[in-house]
Amino acid sequence: MRLIIPTLLCIFYFQTSRSQVKESSFTDAIKNNIKKYNAQTDKEFEKGDIEKGNALFDSLVQNHLVGTHFEDYTFKSVNSRKVKLSKINKPVFIITYASWCLNNKGEIPAINKLALKYEDDIQFIVVFWDIKSDAKKMAHQFSNQIKVCYANESYRNDESVVATLKHSLGFPTSFFLNEELEVVDIKRGGVPIPPRTAFKKALDMNFAVFDERMVSFLNKKDNYQEQQLASTSD
Numbered sequence: 001m002r003l004i005i006p007t008l009l010c011i012f013y014f015q016t017s018r019s020q021v022k023e024s025s026f027t028d029a030i031k032n033n034i035k036k037y038n039a040q041t042d043k044e045f046e047k048g049d050i051e052k053g054n055a056l057f058d059s060l061v062q063n064h065l066v067g068t069h070f071e072d073y074t075f076k077s078v079n080s081r082k083v084k085l086s087k088i089n090k091p092v093f094i095i096t097y098a099s100w101c102l103n104n105k106g107e108i109p110a111i112n113k114l115a116l117k118y119e120d121d122i123q124f125i126v127v128f129w130d131i132k133s134d135a136k137k138m139a140h141q142f143s144n145q146i147k148v149c150y151a152n153e154s155y156r157n158d159e160s161v162v163a164t165l166k167h168s169l170g171f172p173t174s175f176f177l178n179e180e181l182e183v184v185d186i187k188r189g190g191v192p193i194p195p196r197t198a199f200k201k202a203l204d205m206n207f208a209v210f211d212e213r214m215v216s217f218l219n220k221k222d223n224y225q226e227q228q229l230a231s232t233s234d
Contacts, residue, residue, distance in 0.1 A: 026068040026183055027160075030168050033064045054188070061186045070181040073161050075127060075149035078139040083125065083147050090179050091221055093118075093214070094125045096171040099134040104190045106203030108141050113203075114210050115145035121218065127151060129166050176217040184220045187213060 037060050044053040075083040085092060095111070097103070115124040124146040128135035135150035142148050151158040151166075165173070169188065176185040191209045193202050 024069055026065060026070045027164050029064045029068045030164055033060065034168055057188055065183050065186060068183050070175070070177050070183055071160070071164070072181060075125065075147075075151065075161075076132070076155075076158075078132065078136045078148050078150060083149055085177070085181055088123045088179075091122045091184075091217070092125060092175075092177040092179075092181070093122050093217070094127060094175040094177070096127045096129065096165060096173050097138075098129045098171060099138050100130075101171070104193050104202065104206060105197065106193070106199055106201075107190055107206045109203050110206035110210055112143040112146065113207055114214060115143055117211075118214055119145045122214065123147070125149060127165075129162065129171065131155075174213070176213075176220075178221045185213075185217055 037056065041053045041056050044050075044056065070085070072084065072086045074085075077083050111124070111126075115122075118124075126142060126146055126148050128138060128148070128150045129152060130150050131152050131154060132150055135148065139148040151161050153159070153162050165175075169186070172188075172190055174187045175183070176187075178184050191206045193205060197205070
């Protein structure tokens, strides 16, 4: 999967103090920090230091986005049922795509396999930045455990979600939320698959990376909950 990030919307880095108070809202955290990160990461990409530019995205996530409260979005589903995040009542994994962006070989089957493995623990949601007809053409590739949704600038009610999730962070991007819709982690991009890799091997490579992320996500979720309980009992 190619990572689609408009030049002016890349994630950029600036030095921050650990003592800085985080915004409670994910949307506010994006609005208040994206320009500062843009200024620094733009310099790294101009120098050709892609590795550092990507590392700085992780800094944005850990310093400002983790622990913020995700908006209670209501996504439009391709099966005409709306998906409201607060109604799910369990951890959520959201991954964003576009129908015109080619998927990695084996990526969708790997995600289907993950959704089956974790169906009792995590709700999987795929969001296409497309109109309904285009998203629907892709929906049949995903298993029944996955809610396939869409959002697009042409729909008036999608302006907020498109501005916050698509234009600020690019895609593909994966969002890991606990059952209270607090951000546990965010990962950008897919799995690098070398050319001419056999389909079975590509599937296994995708599954291994995403499965590792799921295990990390669940561990971070549990640790975060323990920290919250400890802080309320003090």
